[in-house]
Amino acid sequence: MRHCPVWFVGGWRTRGRMTVTDTRRDATRRKSLTGYERTPRALVERFREEELWRRPRYAWHRLWGDLNPFPRSMRQVWDFAAGDEAYAAHMVNGSPDEATLRRTGAKMAERLTTALAIEPSHMVLDLGPGVARVGRELAPRVRRWVGADVSRKMLDRAAERMRHLDNAAFALIPGDGALPFPDALFDCAYAHLVYFHIDKQEVWESIREVARVLKPGGVMYADTWNLQNEDGWQRWLAEVEHYRGRRRPVHHNRWSTEAEMRTFAERAGLAPLACLHDSCWLQLIAARPFTDGTLPTLGDLSTLPPPAGAWYYND
Numbered sequence: 001m002r003h004c005p006v007w008f009v010g011g012w013r014t015r016g017r018m019t020v021t022d023t024r025r026d027a028t029r030r031k032s033l034t035g036y037e038r039t040p041r042a043l044v045e046r047f048r049e050e051e052l053w054r055r056p057r058y059a060w061h062r063l064w065g066d067l068n069p070f071p072r073s074m075r076q077v078w079d080f081a082a083g084d085e086a087y088a089a090h091m092v093n094g095s096p097d098e099a100t101l102r103r104t105g106a107k108m109a110e111r112l113t114t115a116l117a118i119e120p121s122h123m124v125l126d127l128g129p130g131v132a133r134v135g136r137e138l139a140p141r142v143r144r145w146v147g148a149d150v151s152r153k154m155l156d157r158a159a160e161r162m163r164h165l166d167n168a169a170f171a172l173i174p175g176d177g178a179l180p181f182p183d184a185l186f187d188c189a190y191a192h193l194v195y196f197h198i199d200k201q202e203v204w205e206s207i208r209e210v211a212r213v214l215k216p217g218g219v220m221y222a223d224t225w226n227l228q229n230e231d232g233w234q235r236w237l238a239e240v241e242h243y244r245g246r247r248r249p250v251h252h253n254r255w256s257t258e259a260e261m262r263t264f265a266e267r268a269g270l271a272p273l274a275c276l277h278d279s280c281w282l283q284l285i286a287a288r289p290f291t292d293g294t295l296p297t298l299g300d301l302s303t304l305p306p307p308a309g310a311w312y313y314n315d
């Protein structure tokens, strides 16, 4: 009762007057996390600048995805994202263009192959492949590549982009997160740009499942936003401010620390071989020990971290 009359006319603001904090928040909210103005005028300008009128379906997905009006499940978020080819690319990579997907995918495939010492005989799991940005470029280098995702529509997009490759397979992850594979199937697994979208309970369960499906001597790679790096911390603060007092979308960004990621790996029975933390990304590499307790040898890790100050690929 205390807040009722006020709530209906203007949220927590009293009698239409805004406090200093409210003014600051209001200014912040008009910008998207990527810095776009969210005023109607700015939206129209972006519409014209990016020539979105040429791609009405993509424009609609951008607008609806940005508004994010209802709470949705992770599956629904990514099924919706996959509803348009350009929007799916935009959601996994920040750009609607196939050329950018190919360029950044090739770069990450190269980095992973080098760091994890991926070989042509390997059986590789891509956890959360999205449109197979990385998988499309990595699959030709290995015996078999398998993409496992919670979104069936993303998998359809991935299959479409990889239809020229006969060593690719796709698997839907059910709601309980269990991977639909037998134990000890894969030489290598990677979850790139996936864990920063999911709660740590699911990260833990996912790492435990990856540990189960890795062969002895198998290696996993996973990344997430890094709370310990200054750039990572600034992004965290921006996110805190952006969603202050507002409902976060299901797939909002999450951050972690080296200790947390190492703990999850160790508790899952993996040996953390490295946890790179000098960029805004934490990059965990962990292995399932061989039966005699020895560990596999990694390749050159120096190519893995993005350059200082950069997002993953804008180098």
Ligand SMILES: C[S@@+](CC[C@H](N)C(=O)[O-])C[C@H]1O[C@@H](n2cnc3c(N)ncnc32)[C@H](O)[C@@H]1O
Pocket: 074, 078, 091, 092, 093, 127, 128, 129, 130, 131, 132, 133, 134, 148, 149, 150, 151, 154, 173, 177, 191, 192, 193, 194, 197, 198, 202, 206
């Ligand atoms: C930002 S996209 C990244 C796609 C791809 N890894 C890339 O780098 O282009 C996140 C992907 O993770 C998938 N995903 C979300 N939660 C997941 C989970 N718990 N397990 C596996 N995949 C998940 C989404 O469906 C989506 O395809």
